[in-house]
Amino acid sequence: MRNSQVQIPTSREQCLALDAADPLAPFRTQYTLPANGVYLDGNSLGVLPVRTPEIVRRTVEEEWGQDLITSWNKHGWTELPFVLGDRIAPLIGAGPAEVVVCDSVSVNLFKVLTAALRLRSGRRTVLGERDSFPTDLYIAEGVTGLFEGARSVLLPSLDSADDLDAHLDEGVAAVVLSQVDYRTGRLLDMGAITAKVHAAGALMIWDLCHSAGALPIELTTHQVDFAVGCTYKYLNAGPCAPSFLYAAPRHHAAVEQPLTGWFGHAAPFAFESGYRPAEGIGQFLTSFPPLLALAGLRATLEIWEDVDLAQLRAKSLALTGLFIEQCADLEVVTPRQEKLRGSQVAIRHQDGFPVVQALIERGVIGDFRAPDLMRFGFTPLYVSYTEVWDAAQALREVLASGEWQAERFATRGAVT
Amino acid sequence: MRNSQVQIPTSREQCLALDAADPLAPFRTQYTLPANGVYLDGNSLGVLPVRTPEIVRRTVEEEWGQDLITSWNKHGWTELPFVLGDRIAPLIGAGPAEVVVCDSVSVNLFKVLTAALRLRSGRRTVLGERDSFPTDLYIAEGVTGLFEGARSVLLPSLDSADDLDAHLDEGVAAVVLSQVDYRTGRLLDMGAITAKVHAAGALMIWDLCHSAGALPIELTTHQVDFAVGCTYKYLNAGPCAPSFLYAAPRHHAAVEQPLTGWFGHAAPFAFESGYRPAEGIGQFLTSFPPLLALAGLRATLEIWEDVDLAQLRAKSLALTGLFIEQCADLEVVTPRQEKLRGSQVAIRHQDGFPVVQALIERGVIGDFRAPDLMRFGFTPLYVSYTEVWDAAQALREVLASGEWQAERFATRGAVT
Structure with missing residues (x-):
């Protein structure tokens, strides 16, 4: 299904190793990131760079x-x-x-x-x-x-x-x-x-x-x-x-x-x-x-000015590939073929809205687009392999536990 | 020539007295003003409010x-x-x-x-x-x-x-x-x-x-x-x-x-x-x-939210009226009739550009519009009567002394 040399990790240890070797990793310090969370909504609103204020x-x-x-x-x-x-x-x-x-x-x-x-x-x-x-x-x-x-x-x-x-x-x-x-x-x-x-x-x-x-x-x-x-x-x-x-x-x-x-x-x-x-x-x-x-x-x-776009693309494909493979049992609507894929992954789920809310409560910030799409954006300059691994596991746990069915997740907000 | 009860001061002492009694004077503290100058360009770019940063x-x-x-x-x-x-x-x-x-x-x-x-x-x-x-x-x-x-x-x-x-x-x-x-x-x-x-x-x-x-x-x-x-x-x-x-x-x-x-x-x-x-x-x-x-x-x-627009207009007319009367011997193109006047005064002068530059060097900031107009904006919330008096005297002195003829004032900038 893959058609490039992009390496897709299959364990959290591999993710940690990839992060350690990631040539883009130093960029992460240039961004203000949520304290205890994984921000996968940079395809909606990119985070604040440290130098901007x-x-x-x-x-x-x-x-x-x-x-x-x-x-x-x-x-x-x-x-x-x-x-x-x-x-x-x-x-x-x-x-x-x-x-x-x-x-x-x-x-x-x-x-x-x-x-x-x-x-x-x-x-x-x-x-x-x-x-x-x-x-x-x-x-x-x-x-x-x-x-x-x-x-x-x-x-x-x-x-x-x-x-x-x-x-x-x-x-x-x-x-x-x-x-x-x-x-x-x-x-x-x-x-x-x-x-x-x-x-x-x-x-x-x-x-x-x-x-x-x-x-x-x-x-x-x-x-x-x-x-x-x-x-x-x-x-x-x-x-x-x-x-x-x-x-x-x-x-x-x-x-x-x-x-x-x-x-x-x-x-x-x-x-x-x-x-x-x-x-x-x-x-x-x-x-x-x-x-x-x-x-x-x-x-x-x-x-x-310092970003190598080939490195950016390679990491983007690895991050989205990792998330897709870890969510392979779900209805992933994003193309598996790398040349057909941007830097986000969408998963169709009829209860996508409360599932995304439950994920946000766990610190994994994605978003929802009506009627049934959960969207996760992967921004290579500030998202790590390990974060993507953890986010996929969180999604699996939210679905397996049924915690998204709690009443507090039921209200549909206008934007978030 | 005037057609309202707006009081136009005729001395610097009267200006000081009007400033002391000005109901809009407290607003001045809400704005960041140039340290040693009179800002008469609020009709181009208003100054920074103190609360904004x-x-x-x-x-x-x-x-x-x-x-x-x-x-x-x-x-x-x-x-x-x-x-x-x-x-x-x-x-x-x-x-x-x-x-x-x-x-x-x-x-x-x-x-x-x-x-x-x-x-x-x-x-x-x-x-x-x-x-x-x-x-x-x-x-x-x-x-x-x-x-x-x-x-x-x-x-x-x-x-x-x-x-x-x-x-x-x-x-x-x-x-x-x-x-x-x-x-x-x-x-x-x-x-x-x-x-x-x-x-x-x-x-x-x-x-x-x-x-x-x-x-x-x-x-x-x-x-x-x-x-x-x-x-x-x-x-x-x-x-x-x-x-x-x-x-x-x-x-x-x-x-x-x-x-x-x-x-x-x-x-x-x-x-x-x-x-x-x-x-x-x-x-x-x-x-x-x-x-x-x-x-x-x-x-x-x-x-x-706290500005009384009638007070604003009264002070605006007094400020522009004051400047016009103090510059009466120049070619003021702004209407003398209050009902025909906004909150700025324009004076035609064939050497308007270097004159405005010389004024800026003295700390009086107005601007110039080709081919021959000097513009002075009067923003009632942060410009005082005394400042307008001083600005008019500065303009008279610049013209009387001929200091605007100095070579450093001759270059015409794009915007300022």
């Missing part, structure tokens, strides 16, 4: 508090959306001046999808997956609602690139897909799908929310047109921190995005009355992201 | 760092856009559930202007002022570019509501105006203009960036349709903090905004594949604002 404090007290407006130059505020975009670029296989940090994933998807429909003006269909993270579907509805005759078509979940064949007709302007499914953890083949979409004359937009910081991504290699992604899951920039937007340089000259705020202008401080988009990636800026939120991103991206 | 720290270290995803419920994150909107509402004359905090001014203007064009589907013209803050004009271009036959028409600066008469024909869908001009500080008559726009069958959208927190605003009284505004100038929420959006309740049922992200959905956590907008103001949410940035807004709005 001080960098936020400095931004608040020194940059804002003392230096005030002079910080725009003195502390390089003006350049931050580009500087931080350039630091994210290597994590997603992009080059300098191809990524910018701004707004939310939803707003950035709105920009690139509208731009895509304009670039393919003879075509009016947007393809997506019915089970994608809903905001992508809703934004596709919002965008197509602005173009006469445009529509958003939702397909069943793709098993492979070939599933697109029947739908890639000459009416398709753009395809929007999540590289990693937020529920199942299924990883799509970015190269094969992008090539197929291009062969049909359409543009490819990838949502990287569940893949950026979870595995190596190769946007340039695969000639992806546009991508968006969040920074608060595997990248640990802080709750709802600003998103990033990638646009292939070959589109920079012809593209036209509709959220034409002043920071996307060629000369924002000339205060001209007519809009002239900036050249390059800057034209995707609208306004300026909140500086306090950018401080969280500045902090965490310092850590990522 | 601790509230941000708690949000970072305790809410994010310790409580992680449980904070969505435990610390009420989920409700923050509404709770904070309701706290802004009394500052702009709106009611509960009519204001929401999210995104930037530009993005929010995009939402309400698109919504307005849909509500007035037989009409395709958007009117604005040529000298408005550029992002409003650029967004109007971006929105009209999405509607067949739509156009944005820019008028010369309005002196009164009557100046609109010639332009309010049956093609006008919406009018977008800044209540206070970002350069000159001119205050428009919200009631007269909104009434005129409604009489012509169009919708009225106000940009409150330079008026929220600077003077009382009466959106409900004047039956305004939509409004947007920033929180980082007179409201001190922190650099580029999230914006607010107001929509009159009479529009909530029929309105349709295009940035249909998942937090605007009727049931965001049901993860439905089709978009169903939330009822009420919630439908204007797109995604969730960054929590670190919201922390700054939470902090500052605590202060505003």
Whole structure:
């Protein structure tokens, strides 16, 4: 079932040995972790890096508090959306001046999808997956609602690139897909799908929310047109921190995005009355992201400068593989094949909600997605092999003991 | 020239006496002010409230760092856009559930202007002022570019509501105006203009960036349709903090905004594949604002609960009146008439840039807007009468001495 040299431990002793030899283990000290727990929800909200409070404090007290407006130059505020975009670029296989940090994933998807429909003006269909993270579907509805005759078509979940064949007709302007499914953890083949979409004359937009910081991504290699992604899951920039937007340089000259705020202008401080988009990636800026939120991103991206993405991927596959094998008697919906797997594992269980609550009481923090999925995220920079072993044993014990049936676990919360 | 009972001091002794009797003086201790200076740039970036660092720290270290995803419920994150909107509402004359905090001014203007064009589907013209803050004009271009036959028409600066008469024909869908001009500080008559726009069958959208927190605003009284505004100038929420959006309740049922992200959905956590907008103001949410940035807004709005807006306005007019009278021999472009004046004073001077730099060296922080305007913002909660007196004398001395001609003041920076 496995198809790489990733070593999956089969005992707690092996886990301890792997942790001792883990080249990524030193990163763990860079994060603030729950005192007596195993945090397996980094695919929802990444934990706080140790260095972040001080960098936020400095931004608040020194940059804002003392230096005030002079910080725009003195502390390089003006350049931050580009500087931080350039630091994210290597994590997603992009080059300098191809990524910018701004707004939310939803707003950035709105920009690139509208731009895509304009670039393919003879075509009016947007393809997506019915089970994608809903905001992508809703934004596709919002965008197509602005173009006469445009529509958003939702397909069943793709098993492979070939599933697109029947739908890639000459009416398709753009395809929007999540590289990693937020529920199942299924990883799509970015190269094969992008090539197929291009062969049909359409543009490819990838949502990287569940893949950026979870595995190596190769946007340039695969000639992806546009991508968006969040920074608060595997990248640990802080709750709802600003998103990033990638646009292939070959589109920079012809593209036209509709959220034409002043920071996307060629000369924002000339205060001209007519809009002239900036050249390059800057034209995707609208306004300026909140500086306090950018401080969280500045902090965490310092850590990522030292991460080897091949090591990250190898450990991620080992952690998810370990959890899957230890839960093999449960209904694991995450693909066993490594090339089809992101960095999370989902298990279907009709009583998933109280089971997750019972696990949380034992200190194992995962989450639940209606109607019946338990999700566990594995963040290689701060989760150890031994923790994953212990979490799997805890899950088995919770199920075997029936402790999840206690009344206190029955109420379904809105988010957690 | 004056038309109210606002007392304008004519000596430094009178300023000291007014400061001693100022009912708003105690608020000054709530803000972190430059050590040896007078900060007259709160109309660009409001200073740091004393309480903010601790509230941000708690949000970072305790809410994010310790409580992680449980904070969505435990610390009420989920409700923050509404709770904070309701706290802004009394500052702009709106009611509960009519204001929401999210995104930037530009993005929010995009939402309400698109919504307005849909509500007035037989009409395709958007009117604005040529000298408005550029992002409003650029967004109007971006929105009209999405509607067949739509156009944005820019008028010369309005002196009164009557100046609109010639332009309010049956093609006008919406009018977008800044209540206070970002350069000159001119205050428009919200009631007269909104009434005129409604009489012509169009919708009225106000940009409150330079008026929220600077003077009382009466959106409900004047039956305004939509409004947007920033929180980082007179409201001190922190650099580029999230914006607010107001929509009159009479529009909530029929309105349709295009940035249909998942937090605007009727049931965001049901993860439905089709978009169903939330009822009420919630439908204007797109995604969730960054929590670190919201922390700054939470902090500052605590202060505003105790502010009497009539006292605020009286002091604002006295401060601006004082500065204008002390600079009467210069080319003051801000209206002398109180009802036409916001909370800033602009002075035209062909060498405005080096003059402002020389003033900054003396500790008086104003700013410059090309080609020739020196701007001074007067924030009644933390600027004293005596400071304004001293600032005006400093300006007179800088001009009289010619010290601004020194070479070190000649370089023009990008922002400051």
